[in-house]
Amino acid sequence: MATDGPGCDPLFADQAIVDGREVRVFRCDWGWCVKRGEAVGRSRNLVSAFEEALAVRLSPTAMRAVVDLLDRDLTEQHERTGRTAAATVALPADATL
Numbered sequence: 001m002a003t004d005g006p007g008c009d010p011l012f013a014d015q016a017i018v019d020g021r022e023v024r025v026f027r028c029d030w031g032w033c034v035k036r037g038e039a040v041g042r043s044r045n046l047v048s049a050f051e052e053a054l055a056v057r058l059s060p061t062a063m064r065a066v067v068d069l070l071d072r073d074l075t076e077q078h079e080r081t082g083r084t085a086a087a088t089v090a091l092p093a094d095a096t097l
Helices: 046-054 060-081
Strands: 012-018 021-028 031-036 039-043
Touching (some): 021 046, 031 046
Antiparallel strands (some): 012 021, 031 039
């Protein structure tokens, strides 16, 4: 599998630094793809895709990076369409707040 893209025609692509590691994030019609080097996480759940790619539970700092990325995604959607942009954010069942 090529590591350049997410394996889809992404609706959104961005990069973020999470716990000192650069990751590439893609929003596809089927969900999220997160890549860090050769590691890839794919899920309908953004947090799950991050955790799969990073192979760790996200720290509060990393969660902030994910929220900031989601903010950029929704802002871009809103500016492009002029309509309300929405996303469903679901925490994994074992998440604690």
